[in-house]
Amino acid sequence: MPPEENRKIIHLDMDAFYASVEQRDNPELRGRPVAVGGSRQRGVVAAASYEARQYGVRSAMASMVAIRKCPALTFVKPRFEVYKAVSNQIHAIFAEYTPLIEPLSLDEAYLDVTHNLKNMPSATRIAEEIRARIHVETGLTASAGVSYNKFLAKLASDYRKPNGQFLIRPGQGLAFVETLTVGQFHGVGRVTAAKMNELGIFTGLDLRQQPEAWLRQHFGKAGSYYHAIARAEDHRPVKADRLRKSVGSENTFEQDLWTYDELVAGLQPELEQVWAYCQRGGLAGRTVTVKVKYADFQQITRSRTTLVPLSSKALLEQICRELLTTLLPLAKGVRLLGVSISNLHTAEATAGQQLTLIF
Structure with missing residues (x-):
């Protein structure tokens, strides 16, 4: 095994x-x-x-x-501050069982309990205890999936929602996966599922019958991932304290924006929220991206990357303003604006570095 x-x-x-x-x-x-x-x-x-x-x-x-x-x-x-506080309560419960916690969002996480702090042999029992404690301490319910890899555990948690739990044992993964539609697979979105359907792939069994080279030909590097999960294989470890790849915020406006001043004012609240999140989390990033959706729903992005992470909100504002100027003159109204920071690092790792822009 x-x-x-x-x-x-x-x-x-x-x-x-x-x-x-x-x-x-x-x-x-x-x-x-x-x-x-x-x-x-x-x-x-x-x-x-x-x-x-x-x-x-x-x-x-x-x-x-x-x-x-x-x-x-x-x-x-x-x-969001309330949701964050509740999330902290939940993660404090997790931490009593294992240090190997990989948060995916405020309300979702992977836990590796192979060697756990309670020395409990049963992962099923640990999941039951955690769910019971969440209910007692927060008044909320959680669902859990238990298995031998992350992909199957994610599928299992969806299987008995809400307030349920499901176990996929070693030896059961292959049979479980082959009966699912490809749209039920974590990592296969609607567009990809539709493309698979066009190619005659509807279930996990259909997907498993395709050679890896053929899948890579049609889906690029993701083809190898699809080849693996069709076989219930996922070797990714649970990564504790996983650093987010990006932080972003966006807003859809009640009326279209038409001027540069309106664009700047419209983006400012989102910029403030993103910067505040980075400050709270001790994060700093190198790539700033402004997202724009026009009144006709056409969507574009404009990005700029720095040699070292941004050191101040003023620099973030400067880059955002410069990216907004590239949209001018506006040929059509703007219905949505967003900003994100990616290429994130911990702020401590970037202390003392000076900013240089890559244009």
């Missing part, structure tokens, strides 16, 4: 996290369809309660579409 199959991996995923926090804190919202996000004409749903999901409301859906699907939908403004 390969060493990977001796690993014990748990994928923990909070159930409708943002919406559940709002329902917990406001009893009037319990049992009702709730969306976290903006209800304005160009608002977007950030998260939906399970009551809302029954009507087809999903995250990233336009608010107007969500309201048409569910006229009784209640919109709540997001409170």
Whole structure:
């Protein structure tokens, strides 16, 4: 048996996290369809309660579409500082069982409990304990998947949502994967799934029958990943304290922006939020990207990379302003602006370096 199959991996995923926090804190919202996000004409749903999901409301859906699907939908403004505080509570529970915690977001993480701090032999029992403690200490529910690699643990956590748990044992992975549609695979998005369907690949079994070279021909480097997961193989370790690759924020405006001053003003709140996140996390990045979506939904990006990470918000603002000038003159209105910082490093690792721009 390969060493990977001796690993014990748990994928923990909070159930409708943002919406559940709002329902917990406001009893009037319990049992009702709730969306976290903006209800304005160009608002977007950030998260939906399970009551809302029954009507087809999903995250990233336009608010107007969500309201048409569910006229009784209640919109709540997001409170990210509250969600972060609850996430910290949850991660403190994780840390009592293992130091090998790989956060994916505020509400989702991988845990390697092969050698755990409680000396518990059963990963299933550990997942049950963690889920019970989360419920007692936060009033929220979580779902868990348990398996011998990250890919299968992620699939398993989706299998019994909400407030459920599922185990895929060594020896069961191949049979489990072959019955799934490719759209259910973590890492296969809608566009890729549609392309696979066009090529006659509909299930995990169909995918497993394709040679790796053929998959790489059609899907590039990702073809090797698809070849592996069709065989229930995933050798990636759980990486503790994984550094985020990028931090970003964006906003859709109620009215289109047409002038440079409007663009600067519109981007400023997103810039502030991104910089604040980097400051709180002790992060610094080298690549600044401005995202633009026009009124006709055409989307473009403009980026600039520095030799060393940005050392001040003023420099970030300067680069953003210069990137915005490349859009002028505007031939059409701008409906969305976003900014992100990537090529992230810890701030301590970059102390004392001077900024030089690459143009």
